[in-house]
Amino acid sequence: MPGWIYIFLFLFGICIGSFLNVVILRYEPDKHILKNVGGRSRCPHCRRVLKWYELIPLLSFAFQKGRCRTCRARLTWQYPLVEFLSGLVFVAVPWVALRNNPGVITYLLHPFPTSSAISQSFYHSLRLVAVGNTALAGLWIVVFLALIVIATIDLRLKIIPDELNVFLAILGIGAILIKYFLRGFSFSGGHIQGSFLESYATLFGFTGNVWLNALVGAGSVVVFLGIIHFFSRGRAMGFGDVKFSFGIGLLMGWPDAAVAILLSFIVGSIISLFLLAIGKEKLKSKLPFAPFIVLGITLVYFFGYDIINGYFRLFGVQI
Numbered sequence: 001m002p003g004w005i006y007i008f009l010f011l012f013g014i015c016i017g018s019f020l021n022v023v024i025l026r027y028e029p030d031k032h033i034l035k036n037v038g039g040r041s042r043c044p045h046c047r048r049v050l051k052w053y054e055l056i057p058l059l060s061f062a063f064q065k066g067r068c069r070t071c072r073a074r075l076t077w078q079y080p081l082v083e084f085l086s087g088l089v090f091v092a093v094p095w096v097a098l099r100n101n102p103g104v105i106t107y108l109l110h111p112f113p114t115s116s117a118i119s120q121s122f123y124h125s126l127r128l129v130a131v132g133n134t135a136l137a138g139l140w141i142v143v144f145l146a147l148i149v150i151a152t153i154d155l156r157l158k159i160i161p162d163e164l165n166v167f168l169a170i171l172g173i174g175a176i177l178i179k180y181f182l183r184g185f186s187f188s189g190g191h192i193q194g195s196f197l198e199s200y201a202t203l204f205g206f207t208g209n210v211w212l213n214a215l216v217g218a219g220s221v222v223v224f225l226g227i228i229h230f231f232s233r234g235r236a237m238g239f240g241d242v243k244f245s246f247g248i249g250l251l252m253g254w255p256d257a258a259v260a261i262l263l264s265f266i267v268g269s270i271i272s273l274f275l276l277a278i279g280k281e282k283l284k285s286k287l288p289f290a291p292f293i294v295l296g297i298t299l300v301y302f303f304g305y306d307i308i309n310g311y312f313r314l315f316g317v318q319i
C-alpha cells in the first residue's frame, strides 16, 4: 500500500481519537457511555467553549504546551496519548493484515487479470478470502479503539462500562462469523483459522471448529479470572474484568485469549513490582487490571507468533 494511504489513515485515526477523548472524559458511571457526547467542547477548568483551532488532534496540545490558552491550567496527557494511539491503530492493523495477506489489495481491486496463469474460480476464492480478511482487519480496528476507551476509563475510574463489554461481545460474534466464512479456504493467510499464534496454536489443542474454539477461548478466561475474583473476594480481580474477558475470549478464541490473559499477568506483575520499587504504589493499593489485559491482547495480536516461537525455542521446540 502506498505511504500516503498510511498517512491518511493516521490522520483519520487521530481525529477518531479526539472523539474518543470526549467519550472517555464525559463518561459518568451509571449513565450510558454515549449520553453526554453531544455539545461543544469546553476547557475542563475554566469552562470556556473551545475554538476550532484548539481542537486539532495532537497539534493543539503541542502548540499550547499542554495548557489551556486562557486559564493556563494543565491539560491531561490523555488527550495526545489517546489521539496518537488511535492513529497508530489505524496504521498498524492494516499494516499487519497486509503483511499476512500480501495480495489482498490486488484481489480486492482487480477483476480477473487476463494475463493470470491461475483459473478464474481459484481467483474468485482468493478474492473472497481477501474480502473476509479485510473485514476482519476492519473489525479489529474497532476492537482496538474500544480497548483504548476501556483501558483509559479503567485507569481513570477503576470501572469498565457494561455497554463496552456488550459491544466487545457483539464484535466477538462478528469475528466468529467472518472466521466461519473463511474456514472453507485452506489458504486464509498465515493465520490458521484466525489464530495469531499461527502453527503453534495446534500445540494447545486448537480446535478447527470456529464456534467451539471461541466458546473454549471465552470459557477458559472467564473461569480463570472468575476463580481469582471469587477467592480474592473481588480484591485481586474486579467482576468488570471477568465480564471484559468474555468478549475477549469470543474475539480471540482458544488459545489466543488464554495467552493474552497470561501475558497480562506477567506484564502486570513486572509493572506492579516496578511501581512498588520506585514507591509510586503501596502493596495494598489496587491497580486497575483492564490496561494490562489490553496490553496482553496487543502483544498477542501483533507479536503472538514471535513470543510463542521465542518461548518454545528456549526448549528446542520449533514448528
Ligand SMILES: [Zn+2]
Residues within 6 Å of the ligand: 043, 044, 045, 046, 047, 048, 068, 069, 070, 071, 072, 073
Ligand atoms: Zn481553561
